[in-house]
Amino acid sequence: MDMDDVFVQPPENRPNVPVVEATTIPVINLSPLRTKTGSLDVLASKLREAIQDWGFFVVTGHGVPKETVARAVQVSRAFFALSAEEKEAVRRTEESPMVGYYDAEYNRNVRDWKEIFEFFPTEPRPVGAADGAQLCKNKWLCDDDLPDFRDTLMEYAKAMEELAFMLLELISRSLNLSPHRLHGFFRDQTTILRINHYPPCPKPNLTLGSGCHKDCGALTILYQDDVGGLDVRRRSDGEWVRVNPARDSFIVNIGEIIQVWSNDKYESVEHRASVNSEKERFSIPYFFNPSWSTVVEPLKEIVSKEDPSRYNGYNWGEFYSTRRKAILRKQVGHIKTQTAQFKKQSHVQKSELMFS
Numbered sequence: 001m002d003m004d005d006v007f008v009q010p011p012e013n014r015p016n017v018p019v020v021e022a023t024t025i026p027v028i029n030l031s032p033l034r035t036k037t038g039s040l041d042v043l044a045s046k047l048r049e050a051i052q053d054w055g056f057f058v059v060t061g062h063g064v065p066k067e068t069v070a071r072a073v074q075v076s077r078a079f080f081a082l083s084a085e086e087k088e089a090v091r092r093t094e095e096s097p098m099v100g101y102y103d104a105e106y107n108r109n110v111r112d113w114k115e116i117f118e119f120f121p122t123e124p125r126p127v128g129a130a131d132g133a134q135l136c137k138n139k140w141l142c143d144d145d146l147p148d149f150r151d152t153l154m155e156y157a158k159a160m161e162e163l164a165f166m167l168l169e170l171i172s173r174s175l176n177l178s179p180h181r182l183h184g185f186f187r188d189q190t191t192i193l194r195i196n197h198y199p200p201c202p203k204p205n206l207t208l209g210s211g212c213h214k215d216c217g218a219l220t221i222l223y224q225d226d227v228g229g230l231d232v233r234r235r236s237d238g239e240w241v242r243v244n245p246a247r248d249s250f251i252v253n254i255g256e257i258i259q260v261w262s263n264d265k266y267e268s269v270e271h272r273a274s275v276n277s278e279k280e281r282f283s284i285p286y287f288f289n290p291s292w293s294t295v296v297e298p299l300k301e302i303v304s305k306e307d308p309s310r311y312n313g314y315n316w317g318e319f320y321s322t323r324r325k326a327i328l329r330k331q332v333g334h335i336k337t338q339t340a341q342f343k344k345q346s347h348v349q350k351s352e353l354m355f356s
């Protein structure tokens with residue numbers, strides 16, 4: 001099988017094979033938080049170090065049942081195995097650009113080698129959006145086409161939500177904030193669950209499953225199957241390193257909202273998904289996002305005279321929907337779709353104005 005040129009990455013973005021294996025991504029065992037035993041201060045400082053060094057960490061002891069994960073993977077496989085016509089029925093469109101099936105995502109003008117399906121576990125109220133009602137309506141197949149698809153993914157999303165709130169508490173502690181300081185932002189969430197399918201690729205050295213990017217939301221909790229392909233940009237030397245799959249764990253990364261809330265104490269890190277010529281790969285990111293009407297800006301407890309706010313506040317719902325619409329129009333990469341546009345001029349580094 002041949003590969004169309006639209007999938008070819010420019011030379012500087014092509015994956016070198018083999019990538020370096022990241023054996024040192026920190027592992028955070030959440031049992032003390034769940035069972036309320038042991039020192040949460042120790043755990044919070046371990047987390048602070050992990051985020052500062054990597055922006056990524058692996059969680060174990062998270063309490064998510066294995067069966068919940070296995071069922072979500074099973075229905076994801078079944079969904080992507082449907083015919084093109086069946087998937088077409090739930091395709092993302094201009095009227096509903098936030099959710100549904102999509103196989104033509106462009107990242108910096110290059111098409112990703114993947115297909116996805118996304119939905120809101122709770123449909124948000126798009127406060128103030130002119131195209132309100134339709135904008136955030138989920139698209140589901142009828143149950144006869146794929147029994148249990150919706151219920152199974154909803155169950156998975158519920159488990160992710162519990163985990164996300166636990167992580168939010170720990171992140172708050174790690175920033176010396178009160179444990180529930182950030183919870184209020186998530187009362188009326190715009191969280192999205194995505195399932196990714198990366199089919200085998202004839203030229204894996206020339207393309208990417210997900211091009212280099214940063215996640216623009218608050219927090220991403222990723223399940224990846226045992227094939228492997230997630231690469232993270234190592235902060236210490238800028239090298240791309242592979243995050244190997246580890247059983248019964250999830251990979252978490254800090255999104256740009258937490259970067260802004262923390263006034264750059266925590267930074268969101270670039271990552272990508274590589275593909276391979278033999279095996280298809282599945283992953284399930286849970287994008288934990290605040291309410292539509294949230295004004296994202298550095299937290300007042302964090303800014304000070306010595307470290308003044310580095311960002312102009314922005315309306316999350318407006319930004320997120322603009323960015324999603326831009327994905328459909330193949331315009332992602334433009335500064336208007338990037339969190340970096342809100343950085344105050346005095347703090348902008350040249351590289352940040354390029355892409356995230």
Ligand SMILES: O=C(O)CCC(=O)C(=O)O
Binds near residue numbers: 224285
């Ligand atoms: O599939 C992966 O390993 C990464 C996916 C990802 O980064 C994303 O969907 O934002």
Ligand SMILES: [Fe+2]
Binds near residue numbers: 214
């Ligand atoms: Fe991502």
